[in-house]
Amino acid sequence: NVHKSLKGLDGFVVKGKRDRMYIELEDHADINEITYRLSKIFGIKSISPVLKIEKTIEAMREAAIKFAQTFENDSTFKIDVKRADKNYPMDTYELQRELGGAVLKHFDNISVNVKRPDHEIRVEVRLDAIYMYEEVVAGAGGLPVGTGGKTLLMLSGGIDSPVAGMEVMRRGVTIEAIHFHSPPFTSDQAKEKVIELTRILA
Numbered sequence: 001n002v003h004k005s006l007k008g009l010d011g012f013v014v015k016g017k018r019d020r021m022y023i024e025l026e027d028h029a030d031i032n033e034i035t036y037r038l039s040k041i042f043g044i045k046s047i048s049p050v051l052k053i054e055k056t057i058e059a060m061r062e063a064a065i066k067f068a069q070t071f072e073n074d075s076t077f078k079i080d081v082k083r084a085d086k087n088y089p090m091d092t093y094e095l096q097r098e099l100g101g102a103v104l105k106h107f108d109n110i111s112v113n114v115k116r117p118d119h120e121i122r123v124e125v126r127l128d129a130i131y132m133y134e135e136v137v138a139g140a141g142g143l144p145v146g147t148g149g150k151t152l153l154m155l156s157g158g159i160d161s162p163v164a165g166m167e168v169m170r171r172g173v174t175i176e177a178i179h180f181h182s183p184p185f186t187s188d189q190a191k192e193k194v195i196e197l198t199r200i201l202a
Contacts, residue, residue: 001145005037035137042170043144048122050133057090060123061102063132067121068103068110076113077103083125095123143172150174155197157190162197169201177201 002014002021011029015022023038025031031049038047051066053059064079071077081095090098099121100112124131153165153175165175179194180186 001041001043002038005041006034009034009037039137039139041145042140042142042172043147044139045141046139047137048133049135050131053130053132055085055088055125055130057095057098060095060099060130060132063130064099064103064121064123065106067132067134068107068119071107071110071119073109074111075118076111076116077119077121078112078114078117079103079121079123081123081125085125085127088125095125099123140170142170145169145172146174148172148174150176153177155179155194157186157193157197162201165201175201 002023006012006014009030011026012034013024015024021044023034025034035047035049038044051063053063068077077100079096079099081092081099083092083095103110103121104112119134122133122136148171151168151173153161153168155161155165155177156179165177168175177198179191181191181194
């Protein structure tokens with residue numbers, strides 16, 4: 001589904017892991033278009049442009065400061081750390097204090113707010129590397145298309161059938177659409193509307 005949706009674009013490599021899918025981008029890749037297309041795929045909860053860095057505290061400090069350079073004056077932030085690599089020498093709270101302290105030491109126009117921050121720097125400590133990001137783009141959610149079997153959808157040209165089709169696809173079902181074009185009782189305009197609905201569902 002991902003490769004099909006990204007057809008026509010280049011400058012990226014898709015790598016799947018157990019609980020994540022990573023797309024490594026080259027400098028010329030269109031990150032906005034890639035993010036937009038991914039957000040329309042069922043089975044994807046969210047998309048985040050991330051910075052992959054070495055598993056050293058120095059690299060993490062430098063990256064956190066880089067993220068904070070974009071924060072507005074008098075804005076607030078928090079550091080949220082998730083540690084999949086439980087063998088990493090620093091625990092979650094130590095990392096949060098260390099990175100938050102590095103940002104505060106570098107900028108005197110921002111402050112910490114752990115409950116309602118304007119910005120949240122998210123840090124994932126994984127086995128292969130550290131992944132740091134702020135932006136979280138909502139995906140379509142649901143189940144991956146194709147995991148729930150197949151069904152036939154009758155597209156009448158009204159609003160009910162395409163909405164039903166979207167909800168079924170959200171549950172992982174692959175749909176085939178059928179429409180009964182019956183001139184002179186149905187117009188060519190109605191047929192074109194169904195064709196457009198099919199493009200949207202695809």
